[in-house]
Amino acid sequence: MLIVEGHKHMADVGFARFSAREVAKRIGYSIGTLYNVFGTYDQLIIAINTRTFVLWTTYIRNALEKGGEDRIRALVEGYFGFAHTNRNAWMAIYDHHLPPDVTMPPEHDVLRGQLTDVVVEEVRAALPAACQAEAPRLARSLVATVHGHCMFDINGSFALMGEKDPMALALARVRESLSAARTSC
Amino acid sequence: MLIVEGHKHMADVGFARFSAREVAKRIGYSIGTLYNVFGTYDQLIIAINTRTFVLWTTYIRNALEKGGEDRIRALVEGYFGFAHTNRNAWMAIYDHHLPPDVTMPPEHDVLRGQLTDVVVEEVRAALPAACQAEAPRLARSLVATVHGHCMFDINGSFALMGEKDPMALALARVRESLSAARTSC
DNA sequence: TTTTTAATTGATCGTCGATCAATTCCCCTA
DNA sequence: TAGGGGAATTGATCGACGATCAATTAAAAA
Numbered sequence: 522m523l524i525v526e527g528h529k530h531m532a533d534v535g536f537a538r539f540s541a542r543e544v545a546k547r548i549g550y551s552i553g554t555l556y557n558v559f560g561t562y563d564q565l566i567i568a569i570n571t572r573t574f575v576l577w578t579t580y581i582r583n584a585l586e587k588g589g590e591d592r593i594r595a596l597v598e599g600y601f602g603f604a605h606t607n608r609n610a611w612m613a614i615y616d617h618h619l620p621p622d623v624t625m626p627p628e629h630d631v632l633r634g635q636l637t638d639v640v641v642e643e644v645r646a647a648l649p650a651a652c653q654a655e656a657p658r659l660a661r662s663l664v665a666t667v668h669g670h671c672m673f674d675i676n677g678s679f680a681l682m683g684e685k686d687p688m689a690l691a692l693a694r695v696r697e698s699l700s701a702a703r704t705s706c
Numbered sequence: 707m708l709i710v711e712g713h714k715h716m717a718d719v720g721f722a723r724f725s726a727r728e729v730a731k732r733i734g735y736s737i738g739t740l741y742n743v744f745g746t747y748d749q750l751i752i753a754i755n756t757r758t759f760v761l762w763t764t765y766i767r768n769a770l771e772k773g774g775e776d777r778i779r780a781l782v783e784g785y786f787g788f789a790h791t792n793r794n795a796w797m798a799i800y801d802h803h804l805p806p807d808v809t810m811p812p813e814h815d816v817l818r819g820q821l822t823d824v825v826v827e828e829v830r831a832a833l834p835a836a837c838q839a840e841a842p843r844l845a846r847s848l849v850a851t852v853h854g855h856c857m858f859d860i861n862g863s864f865a866l867m868g869e870k871d872p873m874a875l876a877l878a879r880v881r882e883s884l885s886a887a888r889t890s891c
Numbered sequence: 892t893t894t895t896t897a898a899t900t901g902a903t904c905g906t907c908g909a910t911c912a913a914t915t916c917c918c919c920t921a
Numbered sequence: 922t923a924g925g926g927g928a929a930t931t932g933a934t935c936g937a938c939g940a941t942c943a944a945t946t947a948a949a950a951a
């Protein structure tokens with residue numbers, strides 16, 4: 522499969538050194554065939570990154586299943602764990618930017634959105650019935666919070682600042698916000 | 707100045723379309739001279755991104771100065787404000803990754819670290835005397851929190867999820883964490 | 892002026908994304 | 922079985938990129 526091999530190549534060399542030609546060579550096709558299938562370089566990257574999202578969602582669902590009763594911790598550990606285990610592929614999600622005139626195919630948005638859906642559900646479960654309505658917005662905010670910590674962890678910013686346990690920081694922030702949400706509604 | 711013109715080119719076209727050749731052409735030098743000065747493409751990007759950090763720090767210091775008494779709000783607004791006003795240059799900071807065998811020159815680290823120093827100082831001022839020691843670590847965490855929100859704002863993730871005021875979310879998270887820190891020490 | 896050093900140039904290389912006329916493959920019909 | 926036609930595949934070709942370096946020009950020292 523083109524996407525599977527493309528994903529492997531991304532995992533091997535990272536976004537900056539990724540090339541469509543090399544993917545074609547690895548799978549034994551010509552560069553022309555690859556462009557007939559995907560149309561543009563951007564569409565190939567989109568397909569690879571959507572695959573990363575799907576694998577990530579599976580990874581996190583698995584972490585939730587086997588993570589014991591502290592599901593918020595499992596969620597954060599799943600976020601960080603996947604990023605660490607799949608540095609290059611994970612980074613490529615955020616390294617790639619669509620040109621302003623190109624839009625993401627809706628089916629990719631749907632697949633990628635499932636990761637957020639998982640988080641919304643867990644945040645909902647962590648909140649009392651009275652503030653369920655706030656769950657989606659709070660969940661988005663907590664994903665952003667964890668993402669910021671994970672990004673600084675992966676790109677070395679935290680190491681540069683002498684921070685040794687970025688995930689603990691992220692988890693602490695998430696717990697604070699959840700507990701603040703519980704008392705304020 | 708090579709760096710100033712390079713910075714403008716980055717602001718104009720963004721990281722993906724940036725080219726050293728175009729910078730040389732814009733400044734009226736040959737591509738060879740540019741490579742004699744910077745050695746590699748990576749070093750040129752580093753210089754441009756460090757300039758972005760310096761401009762960013764100045765921008766935030768200015769926001770603090772003219773932001774009234776709510777200095778935490780001024781800090782967050784400064785973070786988001788610069789990113790919005792300088793999308794391409796700001797994004798380039800996080801789009802660029804050094805190859806594993808290349809290290810950042812220390813003088814660049816120092817200049818870039820000043821942004822964090824400003825935040826640490828403000829967090830310290832927002833905490834009671836008893837927990838000043840926690841200020842640096844909490845400040846790093848809050849920068850990561852705001853960064854996550856700002857990144858999702860800039861790259862469209864928040865818009866895709868229907869979020870209309872990412873900065874308000876970030877500010878709410880920061881206030882929660884500061885108030886939690888105040889009561890726990 | 893002459894000599895030495897420094898700065899600047901741009902042709903050249905290999906690789907990239909992208910294109911498309913030419914070719915190959917495969918299935919259907921007579 | 923022969924052959925016709927649509928679909929899939931190819932790779933040479935293009936312009937642009939990062940990078941190199943022998944040749945050239947400019948500046949400083951003698």
